[in-house]
Structures are given as C-alpha cells and as structure tokens.
Amino acid sequence: MTTTHILGYPRVGEKRELKFALEKYWKGESDVNELRHVASEIRQKNWTLQQDNQLSFATAGDFAWYDHVLGTSLLLGHVPKRHQNGTPDLDTLFRIGRGQSQSTCGCAGHAASDMTKWFNTNYHYLVPEFSSADTFELSWTQLFDEISEAQAQGHTVKPVLLGPLSYLYLGKEVEEGFDRLSLLPKLLEAYQAIFAKLEQLNVEWVQIDEPILALELDAKWLDSFKGAYQTLQTNLKLLLTTYFDSITDVLPTITEINVDGLHIDIASSPEQLSTVVDALPAQWVLSAGTINGRNVWRANLVEKLAALQDAKAKLGDRLWVATSCSLLHSPVDLDLETKLSTETKDWFAFAKQKVAEVNWLAKALDGDAQAIAYCEQYSQPIIERSKSTSVNKESVQRRIAGLTAKDAERSAAYPERAHHQKEVLKLPLLPTTTIGSFPQTSDVRKTRAAYKRGDISTAQYTEIIQGFIKDTVERQEKIGLDVLVHGEAERNDMVEYFAENLAGFQTTQFGWVQSYGSRCVKPAIVVADIEREHPITVDWTTYAQSLTDKPMKGMLTGPVTILCWTFPREDISRETITNQLAFALQDEVSDLEAAGINIIQIDEPAIREGLPLKARDHQHYLEWAVNAFKVSAASAKPETQIHTHMCYSEFNEIIDSVAALDADVITIETSRSNMELLNAFEEFNYPNEIGPGVYDIHSPNVPEVEWIEQLIEKAATRIPVERLWVNPDCGLKTRNWSETEESLKHLVEATQRLRTKLA
Ligand code: GLN
Numbered sequence: 216m217t218t219t220h221i222l223g224y225p226r227v228g229e230k231r232e233l234k235f236a237l238e239k240y241w242k243g244e245s246d247v248n249e250l251r252h253v254a255s256e257i258r259q260k261n262w263t264l265q266q267d268n269q270l271s272f273a274t275a276g277d278f279a280w281y282d283h284v285l286g287t288s289l290l291l292g293h294v295p296k297r298h299q300n301g302t303p304d305l306d307t308l309f310r311i312g313r314g315q316s317q318s319t320c321g322c323a324g325h326a327a328s329d330m331t332k333w334f335n336t337n338y339h340y341l342v343p344e345f346s347s348a349d350t351f352e353l354s355w356t357q358l359f360d361e362i363s364e365a366q367a368q369g370h371t372v373k374p375v376l377l378g379p380l381s382y383l384y385l386g387k388e389v390e391e392g393f394d395r396l397s398l399l400p401k402l403l404e405a406y407q408a409i410f411a412k413l414e415q416l417n418v419e420w421v422q423i424d425e426p427i428l429a430l431e432l433d434a435k436w437l438d439s440f441k442g443a444y445q446t447l448q449t450n451l452k453l454l455l456t457t458y459f460d461s462i463t464d465v466l467p468t469i470t471e472i473n474v475d476g477l478h479i480d481i482a483s484s485p486e487q488l489s490t491v492v493d494a495l496p497a498q499w500v501l502s503a504g505t506i507n508g509r510n511v512w513r514a515n516l517v518e519k520l521a522a523l524q525d526a527k528a529k530l531g532d533r534l535w536v537a538t539s540c541s542l543l544h545s546p547v548d549l550d551l552e553t554k555l556s557t558e559t560k561d562w563f564a565f566a567k568q569k570v571a572e573v574n575w576l577a578k579a580l581d582g583d584a585q586a587i588a589y590c591e592q593y594s595q596p597i598i599e600r601s602k603s604t605s606v607n608k609e610s611v612q613r614r615i616a617g618l619t620a621k622d623a624e625r626s627a628a629y630p631e632r633a634h635h636q637k638e639v640l641k642l643p644l645l646p647t648t649t650i651g652s653f654p655q656t657s658d659v660r661k662t663r664a665a666y667k668r669g670d671i672s673t674a675q676y677t678e679i680i681q682g683f684i685k686d687t688v689e690r691q692e693k694i695g696l697d698v699l700v701h702g703e704a705e706r707n708d709m710v711e712y713f714a715e716n717l718a719g720f721q722t723t724q725f726g727w728v729q730s731y732g733s734r735c736v737k738p739a740i741v742v743a744d745i746e747r748e749h750p751i752t753v754d755w756t757t758y759a760q761s762l763t764d765k766p767m768k769g770m771l772t773g774p775v776t777i778l779c780w781t782f783p784r785e786d787i788s789r790e791t792i793t794n795q796l797a798f799a800l801q802d803e804v805s806d807l808e809a810a811g812i813n814i815i816q817i818d819e820p821a822i823r824e825g826l827p828l829k830a831r832d833h834q835h836y837l838e839w840a841v842n843a844f845k846v847s848a849a850s851a852k853p854e855t856q857i858h859t860h861m862c863y864s865e866f867n868e869i870i871d872s873v874a875a876l877d878a879d880v881i882t883i884e885t886s887r888s889n890m891e892l893l894n895a896f897e898e899f900n901y902p903n904e905i906g907p908g909v910y911d912i913h914s915p916n917v918p919e920v921e922w923i924e925q926l927i928e929k930a931a932t933r934i935p936v937e938r939l940w941v942n943p944d945c946g947l948k949t950r951n952w953s954e955t956e957e958s959l960k961h962l963v964e965a966t967q968r969l970r971t972k973l974a
C-alpha cells in the first residue's frame with residue numbers, strides 16, 4: 216500500500232481562530248490557557264482530518280505560535296541576547312517576533328528580529344541571529360508535547376523539523392567577520408539531543424526539511440551536508456525534504472547524505488521525477504510531492520496518476536504520495552465558501568480538499584478501481600474548464616497572440632519625452648509628490664464596508680468617497696505639494712481593488728493564507744482570461760483633477776504586482792497572465808490620458824519578489840516582467856509622464872531591469888537605509904528621473920526639515936538635481952493625518968530651502 220502524508224497543515228484555523236486568539240492575548244484580553252486551548256483545538260482538528268483521509272501519518276511539529284523558524288530557534292534554545300531573560304516562555308517568543316517597546320518594560324527596548332520572505336512565497340519568517348558566543352540547549356518542549364498530544368489522540372505521528380543546515384543558512388550573522396557555518400558542530404549536538412527525545416517518543420519517521428537544497432548553494436554549504444548527517448547518529452528514519460524547485464543539480468550530493476528517503480516537489484518541477492527515480496539509493500523511499508501546496512486549484516488526478524505510474528512500477532511501496540510542500544501556503548477549507556457557484560467551486564481545492572486528493576491518488580495508484588473511477592470523475596470539471604469559452608476568451612487571446620516588441624515601446628525615447636513633459640507639466644526643480652494613498656481613517660474603512668454590505672447605495676457611496684477625495688486634495692494644496700494624488704480611499708488593497716474590477720478574477724470569503732505572525736492575506740484567484748470591461752479609476756481621478764490646477768497623478772497597480780499577489784491559473788503561463796493584465800492596464804492608461812490626466816503611476820512593488828529561486832532563471836523572468844510593465848505604459852503619449860514605485864531596498868541585483876522599465880520617474884524606498892540604496896546608482900547611471908524616499912512612512916516619527924534636506928543633498932551627489940524628485944518612502948495609508956500633514960510640510964519646506972540654495 217502506498218504511504219501517504221502531507222508536509223504540514225495551515226495553523227491559523229479555518230476561520231483564522233489562531234489569529235484572533237493571539238491578538239486577544241496580546242491585548243491582554245485573555246490568558247495563556249485560553250490561547251493554548253484554541254491552538255490545541257486547531258491541532259486536533261488538523262490531525263483528525265489527516266486520519267479521516269487515511270493518511271499514513273499525522274504530521275506534528277507544523278504548528279507554530281508565530282512562525283516555524285522562530286519555533287525552531289526556541290526548540291534549539293537559541294534566543295537573541297537582548298531577549299534572554301531566564302527560561303524562555305511564550306512571551307519571549309512573541310517578543311522576538313513582535314519586539315517590545317521601551318514603554319512596556321522600562322528598559323532600552325527589545326527590537327524584534329528581522330523578518331524576511333520564506334523562499335519565493337508570500338510567507339515571512341523570523342531570521343535567526345548568529346554570533347560566535349551562541350549556544351544551543353533544549354528546554355523548549357513544544358515539539359515533544361505536540362507529538363505526545365497527537366499520539367494520545369491515537370495518531371501515528373511523523374514530526375517535521377527544520378534541518379540544521381537550512382536553519383543556519385536562513386539566518387544571518389550579527390557579529391562582524393563571523394561565519395555562521397562554524398556553529399554547525401554545536402548545532403548538531405542539539406539536533407542529536409532532539410533525535411534522542413524523538414526516539415524515546417517511539418517516532419519512526421522524521422521529516423527533516425532542507426529546502427535550501429533547491430537553491431544554487433555555494434560549495435561550502437553543499438559540502439557540509441554529507442558530514443553533518445554522518446555525525447547525526449540515530450535509529451529514526453529521516454525523510455530529507457526539499458521543495459519549491461528542482462534538486463537534480465545536486466543529486467550526486469544528496470544521494471550521499473545519510474538519510475532514509477527523499478521528498479521532492481514535483482508540482483513545481485515535474486520533470487525531476489524520472490531523474491530522481493533513476494538515481495535513488497536502493498534502500499531509500501521517495502516521497503513524490505504531487506499535490507500542489509501553493510495554489511488553490513483542484514488537481515487533475517488522472518494526469519497526476521499517469522505521471523506517477525512509471526515511478527510506482529520501479530519503486531513499488533518505496534514510492535510515497537504527498538503534497539508538494541506544506542499546505543501552510545494554501546487557504547484552509549473550500550467547504551466554507553458559500554458564495555461560489557457550484558461550477559466554480561469544482562475548480563478549486565484548499566488545504567482540506569488537498570488532503571483528500573493525496574488519499575485518492577494513492578489509492579488509485581494502488582489499483583483500487585473505485586479510487587480510479589473517483590479520480591476520473593473528480594478531474595472532469597478541471598478538464599471541461601480548460602475548454603470553456605468563458606475561461607478562454609477569444610478577444611483576449613487574439614490580442615496576446617498578436618503581441619510584438621512594438622507593443623512594449625513608447626512612441627518616443629526618454630530625452631524627447633522629458634522635453635515634452637517639461638512643457639506640459641511646468642514643474643519646479645525638485646518636484647514634490649506622494650506615493651498614492653493617504654490615511655485610511657476609520658471613516659474611510661467604514662464607508663467601504665457599508666457599501667460592500669449594501670447598506671448604502673452607489674450614489675451615496677460615490678458622494679462620500681468624493682468627500683474624502685476633496686478633503687485629501689485640499690490638504691495637499693495647503694501643504695504645497697506639486698503633484699497631487701486622489702488618495703485611494705476607495706481601495707482596501709492595491710491588488711484586490713483591481714482584481715475586483717477586472718473580469719477574470721474570483722475572490723473568496725475565507726481564502727486566508729498566513730503571511731506572518733497573526734497576519735493573513737486573502738489573494739484573489741485568476742480564473743479566466745483577464746479583461747477590462749469598463750474604466751476603473753478614471754471617474755475618481757478626473758473628479759480629483761477637477762478640484763485643482765495642479766497635476767493629478769493617476770494611480771494603477773502594475774501587472775507583475777497583480778500577478779505576484781494573486782493565485783495564478785496553472786493552465787497558462789505566468790507570463791501570459793501578466794501580459795493579459797498589461798493590456799488591460801494599457802487601456803486604463805489610455806482612458807486616463809484621454810480624460811486629461813497627464814501623470815500616471817503604475818506601482819510595481821512586487822517585481823523583485825517574483826524572481827525565481829535559481830539565479831539562472833532570473834533573466835527570463837525579468838525579461839517578460841519588464842516587458843509586461845512596458846506594455847501597460849506603452850500607449851501613453853510622450854507628454855504623459857509615467858511613474859512607477861517600488862518599496863524595498865535590495866535593488867542592486869535587478870537595477871538593469873529597473874532601468875529597463877523606462878518609466879519617466881521612479882520612486883523608491885531609501886530613507887531607512889539613509890540613502891544607501893543610491894550606491895547602486897553610483898556605478899549604474901540611472902537614465903531617467905528618480906524620487907528616493909526621504910522619510911520612512913513605517914514609523915510615526917515626524918522627520919525634521921534639516922534631516923530631509925540633508926538626505927536630498929546626499930541624493931543630489933549621485934543623481935543630477937534636474938532629475939530628482941522629493942517624496943516619502945511609500946503610501947501613507949497606515950499613518951494618521953496629523954503625522955502625515957506635519958511630515959509633508961517638513962518635506963515641502965526642506966525642498967524649498969534647497970531650491971533657494973540652488974537658485
Ligand atoms: N500607491 C500605493 C500606496 O500608496 C503603493 C503601495 C505600495 O507601494 N505597496 O499605497
């Protein structure tokens with residue numbers, strides 16, 4: 216019989232129970248027992264589900280109070296110095312995740328650890344901090360307690376553990392000149408102690424995650440695997456687990472590692488299956504990660520079954536069936552969706568449904584006739600969908616098929632455009648502007664919610680939102696900004712708003728996925744060819760423009776960002792989806808322009824995070840991503856000024872592509888790094904205009920005029936002053952009005968001082 220398992224299940228709960236319990240606890244409105252109770256109920260439900268679906272194992276160790284990498288740090292007794300204070304408890308864990316301000320503990324404050332993206336997902340983990348004095352010591356019993364808890368409920372438990380090399384690799388040194396890999400021997404002692412405890416708990420298999428094997432590792436890291444796993448002596452069976460990309464490059468290294476099996480992700484790279492099957496050491500099992508843990512689509516089980524047949528014939532019961540990665544990255548339960556049509560609902564599978572898919576697929580693989588029939592029937596809706604004309608729209612496909620290099624080019628090059636734009640816009644030296652959103656007050660949010668519920672009519676809604684726009688425009692005029700925005704009061708989220716207004720997307724009620732800590736996101740799903748059926752932003756923007764003589768900047772979310780922050784289709788490429796979005800946005804650009812809007816910003820904050828895991832795949836991605844952005848802007852006349860915005864600071868890697876976007880103006884985040892980012896522009900002569908963010912909107916602090924002045928001067932040493940803009944770091948939606956107005960007044964004053972100085 217085929218062995219089945221999943222790599223992990225969402226821990227937030229089907230209705231985000233953990234989120235609400237955590238936030239209640241943090242506010243002091245509940246005690247730790249209540250919090251623990253909610254968590255154990257979630258775990259119990261998750262394990263029961265795996266049992267009900269006859270999986271061979273219930274996976275434990277996938278639960279995390281805040282983040283599983285942070286959980287691993289606690290397990291290893293590896294707590295940053297500033298957070299050490301006796302035996303760590305849950306509050307220690309939360310402090311590392313969330314930080315603690317001066318006011319609450321009376322000392323200098325305990326900054327949270329850095330957070331960064333978990334590989335190429337939208338999940339964020341807490342970065343372990345390493346220095347030479349670090350020690351590892353087991354005192355945190357969560358993993359062992361949860362294994363016992365599951366066993367007490369009658370489950371055969373397979374714990375999951377982040378492996379030692381990935382744990383080290385994903386962290387960072389906090390000591391000058393220190394190499395964290397030198398901690399490996401000490402760390403292995405701790406893993407050895409963990410293994411001893413797992414043996415005592417009568418665990419047979421352990422899923423040891425080493426996802427870094429799917430990266431292009433330096434020899435130094437790669438060569439450490441063999442020795443490390445040789446050192447670990449255990450009677451446990453280890454399933455070396457990889458995901459998110461292919462590992463065939465490093466297969467010779469992997470097969471030398473002292474483990475008992477390998478898990479590979481064949482949802483992200485199906486082609487690696489046969490190579491791995493042929494190279495698999497004779498005693499190993501192979502866990503085939505077939506059911507995609509990162510998307511919401513129902514699996515075509517007929518196809519999946521066919522893809523596994525050959526491996527099954529060669530490996531027999533040594534072939535296991537599994538999800539590609541942890542289901543952490545998919546929403547929890549499709550059954551909760553009451554507003555989807557039956558047709559649409561049959562296209563999807565969330566975490567709960569994916570567990571069932573694993574079971575049916577394995578049964579079918581074992582030749583169970585009922586399971587085979589089920590797989591056929593289950594796959595029908597997906598197969599029919601691929602032929603449907605409401606999914607595959609002729610008009611959209613014709614446009615994509617006709618896409619040529621010309622569609623991505625504006626009618627004039629930047630120097631000529633800049634000349635026209637100067638004439639039309641008549642902007643002063645160092646023009647000032649903002650990134651788009653203004654404070655989303657509770658009135659703003661309440662208005663949108665009331666409209667969504669149907670409590671107010673469209674006419675009423677329009678009038679109230681126009682009121683917010685008018686107020687926002689008046690405030691900007693008073694502050695003295697040069698290029699104004701309408702403020703985005705109608706948008707809950709920069710991607711969701713466009714997903715709701717373009718044809719081809721489906722939104723859900725409960726499709727939440729953990730992003731970090733208690734924070735979840737609910738991405739829309741691309742379900743069909745994307746079309747713009749009506750103008751989206753034109754009315755709001757022209758209304759705003761009618762209130763002022765200053766230029767009003769139209770505000771769009773770029774095609775790559777929309778792609779990165781939604782669940783994509785799997786039946787067409789990400790490139791094709793992005794091109795469809797690009798054409799839809801191009802039409803919006805044309806309509807804004809025709810309505811008299813002379814400046815249009817197309818935000819692309821996600822362009823960098825869309826990068827594939829392996830550097831060798833970067834170029835291809837960047838080419839089509841840049842091209843799609845350019846298509847969205849290409850219809851703009853030379854005198855229309857196209858802006859773009861990106862808010863992260865690791866720019867160096869993609870600077871050529873950023874320049875290749877050929878936006879007339881780019882605004883970027885720099886203030887937190889004290890303009891360090893501009894070093895990237897030192898060697899690279901950025902050809903167009905640029906607005907390095909001069910203050911950090913993530914903090915409530917109001918920046919001093921002198922401080923801003925000095926930052927602009929610093930920027931002017933790298934970018935010719937004629938091509939410099941002055942603006943905050945990012946959108947202001949999370950700030951309140953008084954901070955915002957004060958900060959922007961300082962920004963304008965600093966700019967004026969410099970203009971006088973330069974004149
Ligand atoms: N225009 C958006 C805003 O101002 C940009 C947000 C972002 O960069 N993430 O909110």
Ligand code: ZN
Nearest residue numbers: 861862945946
């Ligand atoms: Zn931003």
